[in-house]
Amino acid sequence: MKRFTVTLVFLLVFFTVFSQKHTVSGFVYDASNGEPLLGANVYDVNSYEGTSTNSYGFYSLTLEKGKHSLRVSYVGFTPFDFTLDLNKDTILNIELKPSVELDEVEIKSDAITQKVKNTQMSVNELPMKDLKKIPVFFGETDIIKAIQLMPGVQSGSEGSSGLYVRGGGPDENLILLDGVPVYNVNHLFGFFSVFNADAINSVSLIKGGFPARYGGRLSSVMDIRMKEGNMKEYHGNVSAGLISAKAMVEGPIKKDVSSFIFTIRRTYIDLLSIPVQAIVNRKNRRYHEESYGGYHFYDLNAKINYKFSEKNRLYLSAYMGNDKAYGKDKYDFDSISDKSKFRLRWGNITTSLRWNHLYNKKLFSNTRFSYSRYHFLVGEAYESTDHANYENFAYEYGSGIDDMAMSTDFDYIPVPTHYIKFGVSYVYHTFTPGVSVYSTKQISGDTVSIDTTFGSGKIHASEIDAYIEDDFSIGKRFKMNLGVHASGFYVKNKFYYSLQPRSSLRFLITEKLSVKASYVKMQQYIHLLSNSSIGLPTDLWLPVTDTIKPMKSQQAALGFMYNLNNKFEVSLEGYYKWMKDLIEYKPGASYLMTDSGWEKMITTGKGWDYGTEIMIKKTSGKLTGWIGYTLSWAWRKFEEVSPEKYPYRYDRRNDISVVVTYKLNDKIDMGATWVFGNGYPVTLPFDKYLALRNYNEFLTGDQFTWNELPYLDNVEKRNNYRMPNYHRLDLGVNFHKKRKHGERTWSIGIYNAYFRQNPFFLYIDYDYDNYNPEKPPKKVLKQVSLFPGIPYFSYSFKW
Amino acid sequence: MKSLLKLIILFLLTVTFSGCVKILTDDLKAEKTKLVINSVISPDSVFTVNVSKTANIFDEETLDNLPFINDAEVKVFENGNFLFNLDSKDNGYYRKDYYPLPGKKYTVEVYHKDFDPVTSGAVIPGVVKVKKFDTISLEQIDQYTSALKSGFLFDDPPGEDNYYMLQGEITYLDDSGAFYNTFLDFRVPDVDENLYAVSNGDKLLWSDKLIDGHEIKIEFYFFDGYIETGKMLKSIKDGNAIFKFYFSNISKDYFLYLKTERLYYETANTDPFMEPVIIHSNVKNGYGIFGAMNTDTTNISYDFNGKKFFGKGGGK
The missing domain is CATH 2.60.40 (Immunoglobulin-like)
Structure with a gap:
């Protein structure tokens, strides 16, 4: 490592001091709204020396002294070509204009070429521009559901917003919103994600070959960037769908200096149900009964940014979202009353203050202070009065995680052949693994009163990370990204640390075909304890402890990227991932048992995942979309669960996604998606046998005089049965019309168009013959399916 | 507006969240039916083994449908040496008027024409007072x-x-x-x-x-x-x-x-x-428990x- 650093410094000094070079640097913006463009290409059209803008639109390109023909390009924008006489270091901010469609083929060919040439592999970028053409669930555009259509990503159970990347669990994904981790991305038990697409600028998912700047999770990094807000003029958007409505407004606070964006979204199932509940309660009043209940979620995104100067810019962004379900029952008659209520609430808050600073033409920094919080609460209360007797009871269970973090990251671009990133970060975690508050009071002769709190107390932990990486070229064909990520975690007087090498290599076979390889090591200090297959908010975030070690993984990948006729992006990748110190609930354990200590409920084991992913993507023209295919295996071995290795809960052998969007004209566009996947494995008993219930009964043989024999359902091994295959077709059409002050869009479509009954879960139950009550019930395997064909519509208006 | 509201409510209640349940199969089959041994041997009791067979998960559990095997051959070995065959009784019980000894390893082998043979063993531990x-x-x-x-x-x-x-x-x-x-x-x-x-x-x-x-x-x-x-x-x-x-x-x-x-x-x-x-089992090729x-x-x-x-x- 030391030798590597010395060599690096030597090379930098050499290039900087002894060559006659100058640097052109600056930012690339969208001319229509002043937002920075992330990943725009800036290059010399003759030598092909070039660079890309970073996450804040900054670029720096150092070239030989003299005249250069430069081009700045970005997908969806008209390229900007110009000649620059580079006699001194130059600052040049560039604004690109959104393109007309005819230009797009060439620009997108540029983008494909860039992907062929990048060292980064195993990455999927979500085409935000086409996102609204993809048919959606309940009319709600959802970036997580769109990401689920990418190869290597499984969705978990029907309709959920789960992310299972290359066989990894949902806690192994680092989901960053403007650089801040979001711990629970689920609304409505996972059927929607917390991200409002109107507020999102870009989404990329990295599944392997992780650059050194990312750490803390084993399986993926999902980097979501919010829009900055229009610097030029005010714009907005309102829309209403089947179950929710949302609004977005953005604009300059001071033109070209400061801007804001604000979005809000709320479901209205609860509001729509109020009249129904009122009618029911009016009828029930004769029985002296009343019941109310409801559910809603909401979320808010807000962001302000301010350009103090060309060298300093400040961003303040925030997200807040909550889900709430509640119910009340009341009975009141003749000095007897009963009241009960329950509530279930969960949500995230994230805030981030970022400061971009340009130290010089080659050194850019971003410093961030952030806060992230996820909390869950379930509670119930009961109150009963019977003449002189009174009794009440209340119970609450809460859990959560709070993070306070600061970090600083640097981009250093000494020469076009080197792009160096380095930085440090510190996170102070506060875990609340599960606390129950119980109180009761009785007045009936003797008065009894209890008010107590029990469960696991708060756990505080510190996490520190540092990294350095260099993306560098060796000649025209070789390019590498080498780096190292160091991390440490301190909890309960125990310190864990790790040094994780990261490497990616690209070899350019031709201008249109490259082969890429990567090897990374990852370590994760926090775990999500989950004993359900749907995204329940009860899932617990927990740190490592004395006995529970950090989870570790190594992943190697090899792939090809090909630019086919400048229209199609074709990628083929194979991967192998080893994991150890994974955690799992012991058989029969449940989150409700956390009062006696969660550490006792879990066991550790290992896993290994491998597979192949193919993706053919077309991003230009009227017809766009992709076909993705994944062939994969995911295995787990936990000694306390099963002595043999067994397929992971989300092991899916074959997975196919077909996504097609078509723009008929300026007024109509449409989309279709079809997905297919082999059934997930579940654990089912195939047979049963007699138990040895009681030794004394065994000796006398008494047990077999019972009418009901003590049978044990026999499970030979975990996940021994495959659910039926999953497949689904979604269709959607958008109708646009220009109005005086903006454009309105009607969207209609159907989720699960051919009404496929896909498995949600299976269980063994009795089947009763209603026409023949005398006939004894028969045991059968039943399948529960959700959403057998759901039409949707929504209306939106943007200006 | 009222009719629209009714339509939306009706839609939400009847279509949107309606899950459905269907019978997937009544024919989940294990690879084969296996023998089951249930026994706990002790120096205080005569040597007793119960032999039964697995039943399909969907089979009815009635006294008319008992899974006991009464015509098996049950061999007992002590420290690897053949000791005796157990005598068949009713309800799958096999006994011999013999009290196992502490420290010795006992192995049972069960043979039946319709099933793969099963075997299991256990050592009688010493008494702790x-x-x-x-x-x-x-x-x-x-x-x-x-x-x-x-x-x-x-x-x-x-x-x-x-x-x-x-x-x-x-x-x-x-x-x-x-x-x-x-x-x-x-x-x-x-x-x-x-x-x-x-x-x-x-x-x-x-x-x-x-x-x-x-x-x-x-x-x-x-x-x-x-x-x-x-x-x-x-x-x-x-x-x-x-x-x-x-x-x-x-x-x-x-x-x-x-x-x-x-x-x-x-x-x-x-x-x-x-x-x-x-459920833990120490019966090779079968299920159940042979404890001591x-x-x-x-x-x-x-x-x-x-x-x-x-x-x-x-x-x-």
Whole structure:
């Protein structure tokens, strides 16, 4: 490592001091709204020396002294070509204009070429521009559901917003919103994600070959960037769908200096149900009964940014979202009353203050202070009065995680052949693994009163990370990204640390075909304890402890990227991932048992995942979309669960996604998606046998005089049965019309168009013959399916 | 607007969230039907093995449909040497009037023309004696429940993995003059994670994993429902009760079987998303348990004086 650093410094000094070079640097913006463009290409059209803008639109390109023909390009924008006489270091901010469609083929060919040439592999970028053409669930555009259509990503159970990347669990994904981790991305038990697409600028998912700047999770990094807000003029958007409505407004606070964006979204199932509940309660009043209940979620995104100067810019962004379900029952008659209520609430808050600073033409920094919080609460209360007797009871269970973090990251671009990133970060975690508050009071002769709190107390932990990486070229064909990520975690007087090498290599076979390889090591200090297959908010975030070690993984990948006729992006990748110190609930354990200590409920084991992913993507023209295919295996071995290795809960052998969007004209566009996947494995008993219930009964043989024999359902091994295959077709059409002050869009479509009954879960139950009550019930395997064909519509208006 | 509202509500209620249930199959088949052995051998009991077969998960559980195998050949080996064939009785029982010996390894092999042969083995552990029983006292274990607390001491043999089981029995006289006999319903202190109460609380299980070779004190609770008003407590107070404790050194397989069986019954049908428990078995090519144990039995009676309850300890 030391030798590597010395060599690096030597090379930098050499290039900087002894060559006659100058640097052109600056930012690339969208001319229509002043937002920075992330990943725009800036290059010399003759030598092909070039660079890309970073996450804040900054670029720096150092070239030989003299005249250069430069081009700045970005997908969806008209390229900007110009000649620059580079006699001194130059600052040049560039604004690109959104393109007309005819230009797009060439620009997108540029983008494909860039992907062929990048060292980064195993990455999927979500085409935000086409996102609204993809048919959606309940009319709600959802970036997580769109990401689920990418190869290597499984969705978990029907309709959920789960992310299972290359066989990894949902806690192994680092989901960053403007650089801040979001711990629970689920609304409505996972059927929607917390991200409002109107507020999102870009989404990329990295599944392997992780650059050194990312750490803390084993399986993926999902980097979501919010829009900055229009610097030029005010714009907005309102829309209403089947179950929710949302609004977005953005604009300059001071033109070209400061801007804001604000979005809000709320479901209205609860509001729509109020009249129904009122009618029911009016009828029930004769029985002296009343019941109310409801559910809603909401979320808010807000962001302000301010350009103090060309060298300093400040961003303040925030997200807040909550889900709430509640119910009340009341009975009141003749000095007897009963009241009960329950509530279930969960949500995230994230805030981030970022400061971009340009130290010089080659050194850019971003410093961030952030806060992230996820909390869950379930509670119930009961109150009963019977003449002189009174009794009440209340119970609450809460859990959560709070993070306070600061970090600083640097981009250093000494020469076009080197792009160096380095930085440090510190996170102070506060875990609340599960606390129950119980109180009761009785007045009936003797008065009894209890008010107590029990469960696991708060756990505080510190996490520190540092990294350095260099993306560098060796000649025209070789390019590498080498780096190292160091991390440490301190909890309960125990310190864990790790040094994780990261490497990616690209070899350019031709201008249109490259082969890429990567090897990374990852370590994760926090775990999500989950004993359900749907995204329940009860899932617990927990740190490592004395006995529970950090989870570790190594992943190697090899792939090809090909630019086919400048229209199609074709990628083929194979991967192998080893994991150890994974955690799992012991058989029969449940989150409700956390009062006696969660550490006792879990066991550790290992896993290994491998597979192949193919993706053919077309991003230009009227017809766009992709076909993705994944062939994969995911295995787990936990000694306390099963002595043999067994397929992971989300092991899916074959997975196919077909996504097609078509723009008929300026007024109509449409989309279709079809997905297919082999059934997930579940654990089912195939047979049963007699138990040895009681030794004394065994000796006398008494047990077999019972009418009901003590049978044990026999499970030979975990996940021994495959659910039926999953497949689904979604269709959607958008109708646009220009109005005086903006454009309105009607969207209609159907989720699960051919009404496929896909498995949600299976269980063994009795089947009763209603026409023949005398006939004894028969045991059968039943399948529960959700959403057998759901039409949707929504209306939106943007200006 | 009203009709639109009604339409939306109707839509939401009837279509949107409607899940549906369908019968997937009534024909889940295991690869093959297998033999099941159930047996716990002990120096205190004649050699007994029960043989049955697995049944399809969908088969009806009635007395007309019993899974017992009465025509198998059951061979017994002692330390690898053939000892005898067991004699078939009713309901799948096979017995021989022979008392197994501590320290010896017994293997059973079961043959039947319709099934693959199965085999299993166990070593009878040595007996571990109770050194002293503790006093007894009445304690409040939660808001509503009182329980009798007692305990006992024993020396764990060093250098070997031991697994223990405690069962207790009480015989008492009620006000009407009738004698009752029941197994004690144990409760385990929450703080002790190495102690398990199994099979509706009538067994206490623990291992010497963390306490090998030491003098060990096991504390336990037992009670008779609402004990303060219970018949059992009254008879204990009146001096009309006799306890019998069975302290057994048991084989590891039997311990694991009981532990997983406890989890099975605790979690069965509680949560459709919870992973089912796999019951431990040491039967090769089949299922069930062939366990072994060696028991130290203690008869004890406690004296109660006034409001304080003191017991007199004692071993066998």
